[in-house]
Amino acid sequence: MKQSEAFLQCQSCKKIIxxxxxxxxxxxxxxxxxxxxISAETRIQWTFDEDSFEETDTDLRSGNPLDFPDYxxxxxxxxxxxxxxxxxxxxxxxxxxxPVSIAVADFGFMGGSMGSVAGEKITRCLERAANEGMPAxxxxxxxxxxxxxxxxxxxxxxxxxxxxxxxxxAGVPYIAVFTDPTMAGVLASYAxxxxxxxxxxxxLVGFAGARVSKQAGVSKVPDDFQTAEFCLKHGMIDxxxxxxxxxxxxxxxxxxxxxxxxxxxx
Ligand SMILES: [Zn+2]
Numbered sequence: 001m002k003q004s005e006a007f008l009q010c011q012s013c014k015k016i017i018x019x020x021x022x023x024x025x026x027x028x029x030x031x032x033x034x035x036x037x038i039s040a041e042t043r044i045q046w047t048f049d050e051d052s053f054e055e056t057d058t059d060l061r062s063g064n065p066l067d068f069p070d071y072x073x074x075x076x077x078x079x080x081x082x083x084x085x086x087x088x089x090x091x092x093x094x095x096x097x098x099p100v101s102i103a104v105a106d107f108g109f110m111g112g113s114m115g116s117v118a119g120e121k122i123t124r125c126l127e128r129a130a131n132e133g134m135p136a137x138x139x140x141x142x143x144x145x146x147x148x149x150x151x152x153x154x155x156x157x158x159x160x161x162x163x164x165x166x167x168x169x170a171g172v173p174y175i176a177v178f179t180d181p182t183m184a185g186v187l188a189s190y191a192x193x194x195x196x197x198x199x200x201x202x203x204l205v206g207f208a209g210a211r212v213s214k215q216a217g218v219s220k221v222p223d224d225f226q227t228a229e230f231c232l233k234h235g236m237i238d239x240x241x242x243x244x245x246x247x248x249x250x251x252x253x254x255x256x257x258x259x260x261x262x263x264x265x266x
Contacts (some may be wrong), residue, residue, distance in 0.1 A: 003038055003096055005019070005056070006018065006019055006020075006051065008022060008086035008099055008197045009020060009031060009256060010029040010031065010034055010036075011034060011036060012032050012034035013029060013031050013032035013034065014030060014141055015029070015031045015032070017024070017029060017030065017031070020259035021206060025244075026038075026084040026243045026244055027042075027243075028242070028243055028244070033161070033201060033202075033242075034202065035180065035201055035202065035203070035242075036242055037107050037108070037141065037179070037180060038108040039106050039108060040088075040089040040105065040139075040229040041089070043104050043139055043185055044089070044093065044104055045097060046243070046247070047139075047247050047250065048093040048094060048095055048100075048102065048247075048248060049093065049094040049095065049097065050097065051091045052094035053091055053092075053102075054092045054093070054127070054144070055089060055090070055091040056088055056090055056092065056124065057091075057092040057120070057121050057124055058085075059171050060072050060085070060086065060117045060121065060262075061085055061086075061117065061119055061133075062075055062085075062086060062116060062117045062149070063116075065116075065147070065149060065150075065152055066136060066148070066149065066150050066152075067162045068148040068149075068150075068188070071148040072149070074188060075110070077183065078108075078109045078110045081108060081109075082106060082108050082109045084106070084109060085117070085252070086109060086117040086118050086121065087105055087107075087109040087110060087111075087112045087113060087114070087123075087142065088103050088105055088106075088117070088121040088186045089103070089104050089108055090102060090103040090104070090117040090121045090122070090124060090125045090195045092128070092134075093114040094192070094253055095137070095247070095250055096247075096251040096254075096255075098134075098135075098254050098258070098262060099132075099134045100129075100134055100135050100136070100137050101125050101126070101128040101129035101132070101135070101136045101137070102125065102127035102133050102136070102137050102139075103122050103136075103137075103138045103139070103140070104138075104139040105118075105138075105139055105140055105141040105142050105179075105186075106141065107141040107142070107143075107180075108178055109229075110146065111143035112140075112141045112142035112143060112186075112194060113142060113143055113144065113145065113147075113153075114144070114145050114146055114153060114156050114157075114160075114186055115145075115149040115152065115156070116153070116156065116207075117152050117162055118146070118156065119153070119156025120154070120155075120156075120159075122138065122156075122160045122163070122190055122225070123156075123159055123160050123163040123224060123228060124163055125138060126138075126160070126163035126166060126167055126174065126190070127163055127166055129170075129172045129174065130163075130166040130167045130170035130172055130213075131171075131252045132170070133170065133172060134172060134258070134261060135172055135173045135174070135175065135254045135257065135258040135259050135261070136167055136172065136173070136174040136175070136191065137175045137176075137177070137250060137254075138174070138175075138176050138177070138191070138194070139179055140176060140177065140178050140179060140182040140186055140187075140191045141179045141180065141181065141182065142181070142182060142183060142184075142185075143181065143183050143188040144182060144183050144184025144186055144187075145157065145184065145185030147185075148212065151241065153185065154185065155183050156185075156189070157188060157189035157190075158189070160189050160190035161189045161190055161193060161221070162192070164190055164193050164194070171260070171261075172198070172257050172258065172261060173195050173253070173254070173257035174191075174194045174195050175198070175250065175253055175254070175257075176190070176191050176193055176194035176196075176197045176198075177196070177197075177198050177199070177200070177241075177246070177250075178197060178199035178200070178203050178205050178228060178231075179190065179200045179203050179261055180200060180201075180202070180203040180204050181203065181204035181205070181206075182203060182204070182211060183204065183206055183207070183257075184206075184207055184209070186207070187205060187206065188207055188209060188228075192236070195257065196238050196253055196257065197230035197236070197237040197238050198237065198238060198239045198240070198241045198246075198250075198253075199231065199232070199237050199239075199240050199241070200228065200240070200241065200242070200243060200246075200265070201229075201240050201242055202227055202228060202229070203228040204225070204227065205226060205228055205230075205231050205236070205237070206225075206226035207226065209226075210226070214242065228240050228241070
């Protein structure tokens with residue numbers, strides 16, 4: 001995003017927006033409705049009850065199991081850029097007073113990619129929900145598995161999906177929110193097996209991105225291919241929810257699907 005102090009330019013329609021208006025509109029373009037990407041911290045602040053977030057699993061760090069060239073440098077750069085140690089921020093929070101287990105992806109950290117640490121944090125988020133009897137809410141934003149950790153990254157797909165089953169067995173709901181982009185190994189694992197899936201408008205959602213599809217010889221695709229709108233039309237997601245309505249929608253879902261958990265605790 002090109003940004004001066006008072007103005008910035010929409011990444012989609014390229015119109016100039018007042019920074020103050022942009023922030024008040026939750027970084028959604030007032031002209032075209034484009035939902036710009038936001039950090040995990042901002043997402044948590046805008047979605048959950050004020051000061052209710054307690055971060056967990058802050059001690060997890062990636063190694064370089066394959067001795068992949070420049071991986072450690074890339075991790076350090078991402079750490080400096082985002083102030084965190086991996087693409088997932090997880091913990092306990094409250095949503096309109098109701099306890100929830102959350103994990104929030106940050107695309108700014110190596111494209112939100114899922115390596116061992118991100119996979120472990122997602123797994124712990126789901127296990128915490130199952131063990132403590134509270135709904136799980138996961139905000140997805142990822143290009144997919146992290147190639148620098150090779151097979152270990154792909155193993156996270158099976159591990160996180162198995163953790164979803166623990167929520168099922170414990171009778172706790174799991175809600176996934178697809179934000180731009182939700183792709184590849186993340187879409188093909190824990191993201192797409194949630195009880196309820198909502199997406200932000202125009203979020204890119206798919207398995208193989210445009211470049212990979214082209215390499216595979218796919219030349220003709222519908223105009224809205226790999227968008228949240230396409231997924232809704234074809235039954236892959238349940239609803240498209242604008243950022244301004246996300247908190248209210250999640251509150252309603254948690255009350256409806258997790259009401260039995262609240263009654264037990266009351
Ligand atoms: Zn715009």
